[in-house]
Amino acid sequence: MISDFGFRISDFWKAVPDVRTTALFCLFTFAFLLGGCSIPNLENPDCSAARNRVKHFYSFHFGNDMRPSAENLKLRAEYLTPELKAKLEKQEGPVDYFTATDDYPKAFRAGKCEVIEPGKRVRFQILLFWKTETRSEEREISVDAVKQNDGWLIDQVESKN
Numbered sequence: 001m002i003s004d005f006g007f008r009i010s011d012f013w014k015a016v017p018d019v020r021t022t023a024l025f026c027l028f029t030f031a032f033l034l035g036g037c038s039i040p041n042l043e044n045p046d047c048s049a050a051r052n053r054v055k056h057f058y059s060f061h062f063g064n065d066m067r068p069s070a071e072n073l074k075l076r077a078e079y080l081t082p083e084l085k086a087k088l089e090k091q092e093g094p095v096d097y098f099t100a101t102d103d104y105p106k107a108f109r110a111g112k113c114e115v116i117e118p119g120k121r122v123r124f125q126i127l128l129f130w131k132t133e134t135r136s137e138e139r140e141i142s143v144d145a146v147k148q149n150d151g152w153l154i155d156q157v158e159s160k161n
Helices: 011-013 019-035 045-063 072-081 080-090
Strands: 107-117 121-131 134-148 150-158
Touching: 045 107, 045 121, 045 134, 045 150, 072 080, 080 134, 080 150
Parallel strands: none
Antiparallel strands: 107 121, 121 134, 134 150
């Protein structure tokens, strides 16, 4: 059988006896490049470890009652430094310390991280979001985490507004 290019298809296979081997080589090389290459994590190891802890805390906080109370503080104690816990036990009022507002946001996102003291203290940008049919708002707070007893604990929250 002669193809449109003026040669027999069977002659093609004779001229390139190893087409299947070459095709398999190319296929495996392509698969290796896709699966073997990954984006490196450029974040500081302190930030990575503390980020997990801060995100767990805020996920717990947003998933439960955010109103300041002694009971709610006890539920969050494992995420807080003893100094911050003692400070919050003395505070009263409707303002949630962890979001710096009494108008509780609907969602959060942990943003950039800055190492304040390597191996000891990091600061996170936390974005707070309110979204309803009539309102779409974003605010920023900063959260300091410190390393104590081989774990990261929240030590301070400050409003950026």
